[in-house]
Amino acid sequence: MEATMSTWLSHPAIQSGVAPFVAALVVAAVLGQARRLAGAAAILAGLCVTVGWVTGFGMTPFTSTRKIILVALAVAPAAVALEGAPVAARARLALWFGVGAAAIVWVGWPVLARRTPLEAVRVGLPLVLYCGWVTGASGRASGDLLRTSSGVTALGLATGAAVIFGASALLGQLALALGSAAGGVLVVHLVRGNLGGAAAVGAAAGLPIALLGAAATLYARMPVMALLPLALIPLAPLLPLPDRLPRWVRAATLFAVALAPGVVAIVLTYRAAGPVPF
Amino acid sequence: MRHLLLTLVVLGLPAMAVAESYTLDPRHSSVYFAINHLGFTTVYGRFDTFAGKIAVDWAKGTGTVEVTVDAASVDTNVAKRDDHLRSPDFLNAVEFPKIIYRSDALTVGEGGAAGAVAGQLTLNGVTRPVALEVSHIHCGTNPLNQKETCGFDATARLIRSDFGIKYGLPGLGDEVTLMFGVEAIKE
Numbered sequence: 001m002e003a004t005m006s007t008w009l010s011h012p013a014i015q016s017g018v019a020p021f022v023a024a025l026v027v028a029a030v031l032g033q034a035r036r037l038a039g040a041a042a043i044l045a046g047l048c049v050t051v052g053w054v055t056g057f058g059m060t061p062f063t064s065t066r067k068i069i070l071v072a073l074a075v076a077p078a079a080v081a082l083e084g085a086p087v088a089a090r091a092r093l094a095l096w097f098g099v100g101a102a103a104i105v106w107v108g109w110p111v112l113a114r115r116t117p118l119e120a121v122r123v124g125l126p127l128v129l130y131c132g133w134v135t136g137a138s139g140r141a142s143g144d145l146l147r148t149s150s151g152v153t154a155l156g157l158a159t160g161a162a163v164i165f166g167a168s169a170l171l172g173q174l175a176l177a178l179g180s181a182a183g184g185v186l187v188v189h190l191v192r193g194n195l196g197g198a199a200a201v202g203a204a205a206g207l208p209i210a211l212l213g214a215a216a217t218l219y220a221r222m223p224v225m226a227l228l229p230l231a232l233i234p235l236a237p238l239l240p241l242p243d244r245l246p247r248w249v250r251a252a253t254l255f256a257v258a259l260a261p262g263v264v265a266i267v268l269t270y271r272a273a274g275p276v277p278f
Numbered sequence: 279m280r281h282l283l284l285t286l287v288v289l290g291l292p293a294m295a296v297a298e299s300y301t302l303d304p305r306h307s308s309v310y311f312a313i314n315h316l317g318f319t320t321v322y323g324r325f326d327t328f329a330g331k332i333a334v335d336w337a338k339g340t341g342t343v344e345v346t347v348d349a350a351s352v353d354t355n356v357a358k359r360d361d362h363l364r365s366p367d368f369l370n371a372v373e374f375p376k377i378i379y380r381s382d383a384l385t386v387g388e389g390g391a392a393g394a395v396a397g398q399l400t401l402n403g404v405t406r407p408v409a410l411e412v413s414h415i416h417c418g419t420n421p422l423n424q425k426e427t428c429g430f431d432a433t434a435r436l437i438r439s440d441f442g443i444k445y446g447l448p449g450l451g452d453e454v455t456l457m458f459g460v461e462a463i464k465e
Contacts, residue, residue: 062403063402168366218372274357
């Protein structure tokens with residue numbers, strides 16, 4: 001019985017799917033009254049469950065993966081603080097673009113610094129643009145948590161699956177955890193309809209997911225081309241849908257539309273790197 | 279007085295002896311590793327690219343060893359598994375391309391017995407003491423190429439979680455055995 005439980009708990013689907021989903025669900029439900037805080041806190045809780053399980057919170061050695069975890073821990077409270085600030089949507093997009101771009105340079109620095117300046121720009125520029133765009137587009141003020149959380153759920157799940165095919169289960173599991181946590185937030189919002197903090201949720205999940213995808217092209221075998229369809233996912237929540245549709249139908253539609261380019265990214269990675277190695 | 283000076287010089291000669299340097303011969307050397315897989319069996323792998331130096335001060339019976347292994351050259355005969363081993367889940371070969379073993383405590387006894395050698399292993403950006411169990415050292419002239427050659431067989435055991443490599447625990451073993459078969463040619 002104990003062995004069966006242990007086997008279940010060590011299964012990646014539990015560690016990076018079910019557990020972060022449940023953790024985010026509980027935190028979002030409990031903190032539901034704190035509208036601006038609940039979503040980002042739930043994302044953080046979901047990620048922390050998986051980090052604690054899979055790799056731990058120790059920062060030694062200070063690898064690129066740990067830099068991403070540190071960024072994720074720091075960005076959630078910053079995103080909540082920024083959510084309430086009187087910042088125009090365009091300025092917010094630019095701000096998050098800059099944060100995403102700077103973060104990937106920091107994460108990828110061990111690799112970029114070893115290359116010639118020209119080569120570093122060639123390798124780094126697409127990643128800077130990708131992380132800047134995904135973070136900016138996810139963190140801009142849409143005011144609609146249903147749309148934002150549908151988008152980042154698809155982004156996390158698609159990135160996670162692609163990264164796992166790209167030969168890093170660790171980076172992939174962290175992305176899946178963020179996607180699952182965003183799914184937990186979405187479910188609570190669908191049931192109760194009173195959560196806010198859409199931009200905070202978008203940035204708190206979008207930035208680390210973008211970094212995980214970009215890092216997988218540097219440190220594992222995910223092709224850079226796979227980032228192109230992933231970059232389309234943040235556009236999906238902009239899809240116009242009639243308000244008369246039930247909320248869950250709108251959420252499911254947006255999720256499906258967002259996931260479509262994600263499937264392309266998974267296929268591209270599969271074709272480049274082959275089947276899962278474990 | 280002159281005799282005294284001469285005696286001091288002669289007595290001092292062994293202490294001044296210069297250590298002889300040997301360069302690792304990759305064609306006759308190998309670096310293997312072994313790890314338990316889910317409790318079922320031991321999986322073996324090897325590193326295809328490495329380099330190293332041995333320096334021995336025969337007069338003192340001491341020496342140094344440095345072996346540098348290219349982490350990306352990991353080879354378990356399954357290409358996709360090798361990709362996974364290179365990823366941040368395990369060796370993190372892009373971020374930390376070199377695995378380095380250094381020891382300045384090599385002892386060369388009578389008959390080539392060596393025993394345990396204290397050294398430092400750098401893996402995944404972490405450096406920790408790892409003892410090398412040297413089963414024998416043999417030095418002499420290679421009868422085929424007439425070059426002065428030294429060789430040793432050695433094993434080292436490390437706990438991978440000590441080096442921040444925690445992925446797959448506890449299913450995949452925490453203890454990893456490194457096996458070195460080294461032949462080095464005198465410079």
